[in-house]
């Protein structure tokens with residue numbers, strides 16, 4: 001599904017910036033940092049931030065704080081990550097099953113094999 005259709009289906013006006021944000025997230029299977037959006041989208045920081053906030057408000061994307069940086073990903077398939085506090089390597093891990101709960105995101109911090 002392209003970005004514009006995706007936004008229309010969620011009753012959000014598909015402005016070029018929002019379409020870009022969704023399509024960047026769709027094209028990547030890893031969380032995208034705010035800094036990466038700044039390099040990929042031609043708009044000022046505030047505009048990008050405001051549009052990310054709108055998509056967060058509508059629960060289309062989720063945000064994780066990893067190592068004092070904001071990372072974004074699509075909310076429709078929740079993922080879990082292990083993040084190494086030394087080398088900052090991000091690794092996808094199995095999503096924990098919590099009976100009765102709908103898990104949206106999990107970030108576990110620690111030291112990876114190389115750094116421990």
Ligand SMILES: [Zn+2]
Nearest residue numbers: 084087112115
């Ligand atoms: Zn490490």
